[in-house]
Amino acid sequence: MADLPVSPLAPDHFPDLSEIRGLRLGVAEAGVRYSGRTDVMLATLVPGTTIAGAFTTSATRAAPVLDCEGKIGHDSPDGAAILVNAGNANAFTGIAGTRAVDSLTKATAKALSLPATRVFTASTGVIGEPLPSERVAAVLSDLAHQDAANWESAARAIMTTDTFPKGAGATVSTPDGQIHIAGIAKGSGMIAPDMATMLVYIFTDAAMSRAELQSLVDRFTPVTFNAITVDSDTSTSDTLLVAATGTGPKATAEGPFATALHDVMRALAHQVVRDGEGATKFVEVDVTGAAHAADAKRVAMAIANSPLVKTAIAGEDPNWGRIVMAVGKSGARADRDRLSIRIGPHVIAENGQLAETYTEADGARYMKLPEIKIGVDLGLGDGAFTAWTCDLTHAYIDINADYRS
């Protein structure tokens, strides 16, 4: 696709991420769909690495996702590898798709002397076209011997419609020394199945059992990656893998490592929203006072997914009536007369009507900011949830209406 301008919400620069002992990164140009850029990444992990993951719940998930799901829940003493290509999602490709995954995992396993059950693949890009797996296979021996790639080049190799490479990391001090965490992601939303599915790879040198690592992934995914939306469309290929090489200090599921992992996951999730297709505003939706947590999420996602709320934000319009509408349609328990609504520091509505202190001038001034916070209190209970999204602009239509034609 034609080069898109970098999102105005992009960070200033790619972060400086730690090296993770026990991990080698390689990138290559396989020409799967793009030319003149890298499009394959290989991460090779030492024996003793534990791997946890989370995947799209789509009923039409891609062949590599189905393969990874079958492999993720098992302990193994062997090393491991993660192979990712951009440009073709190998989704809805029938038996040929399954064969392509088999052939690539076997070829990777052979090149790295690993069992095929320890090779995790992902493909992102156009749906429904056969994956030219021979092009990926052709660069495997080069990749297997590489150790040159840095975090930014790895992040760039998995981009599709992304306008910037995404990375985040943390360092945790423990009595036994430092634990390092570094992660990369791609995605211009949870969206755009033919060009921008979300993939996330986080690595740490922590020593942690697979079960404990998985428990952290299960705990933080709902409040990070599953709390963002660009346009409510769920991809066929979303994949998150977290690999702990065990080359550093031991970590536990409670304490500073968990907090740091949560921070890294949230930072990557935010970067995906900041690169949401056409985004010009980063939006946090905080819902409190719901009858229970599920209702809070329902309300937060109804607001974050509403085309009318998102176009109002694009237009810098404090159109709180649309927030009321989204609360109403969410299906959550709500009492119009207990509802209060804030944007940033401004209370707009309370007790079922416009707040007396609110002025349109205050609202209009606030909406000009690049980062917007919407607060909704339902006044019913303790349920709370925070979601992140972006606005809906002409550029979203440009990217998605004009791309293939």
Next chain:
Amino acid sequence: MADLPVSPLAPDHFPDLSEIRGLRLGVAEAGVRYSGRTDVMLATLVPGTTIAGAFTTSATRAAPVLDCEGKIGHDSPDGAAILVNAGNANAFTGIAGTRAVDSLTKATAKALSLPATRVFTASTGVIGEPLPSERVAAVLSDLAHQDAANWESAARAIMTTDTFPKGAGATVSTPDGQIHIAGIAKGSGMIAPDMATMLVYIFTDAAMSRAELQSLVDRFTPVTFNAITVDSDTSTSDTLLVAATGTGPKATAEGPFATALHDVMRALAHQVVRDGEGATKFVEVDVTGAAHAADAKRVAMAIANSPLVKTAIAGEDPNWGRIVMAVGKSGARADRDRLSIRIGPHVIAENGQLAETYTEADGARYMKLPEIKIGVDLGLGDGAFTAWTCDLTHAYIDINADYRS
């Protein structure tokens, strides 16, 4: 709002609708929000009229909706009235909103010598601003004595962001003579709570009990008005009322009257989609072969609401991978390898992959048509559902991002 160009999907002309004996229509300029146009409609109905209805399920529904819901389920020997204003939705207006409804229903009841329980009101327009009910009250005595309004002027008086007035009718021959049905609607989607909630009023001279009439409304609403979507946003004010004056032949809940009422409801629902904000394509989504009917609806609405499917249609791109994505995210039971997808006469995908007979040239040519049919067969059971929607274009962003600012 600035005058919008008439939708390219608008019918050539407003239909020629029958007069309904026992019904008087009046319109007036009350200046609720707009100037230089009518913005209030009053329908007055003779004693013996039965009324059935359906309303938005929003948890933040507007004061007039709450009032109508309380009144709809009762038989009454009295006449009735329906009073509608455009420009202000009287939604999220607290106790002042309830008082405005009370005051208007009482004033209308007095002007027409009716009990207030037989006055049904609706308001459509901006949310959260107090309704200037005195402006509506000021035109009531004029309205109460009018009998001049025709169907088109009534349809125009309730428009907000609509670009054309919406009407549909039918005549049913019975052994006892002809039954006439005429209906009007407003709405530029199920959407746009500050300017375009959906209101529908259908009148007939049929003689039918309230319970029977309600049973027909309950039967046909799910497959007409609840089967359309412009952007997945549910208004605070959606209201459908069907009134049978009983001045004509008796009708039954089975047979030709029911079929004709269904036709009128579907025709009005289609006109709302044809006036969907920014629409350039009218889209039918036919889902068959689902495990059950609820799953069929889930899949149809996931496709019809998907921003990625809708932008692809706007771009005349036969991007069937996005249809696969929408099936996958719907939550319905689906088996990738039994799924088949058609656009118009072209089978695009079957058995979990691209159909051998399909060519992109065929798909691209079909997508240039103004009316698009998407067919999805899940290959699992007998569940079927048809939904109607429109494409998602730059004009939607224009209308909704730029309106209030």
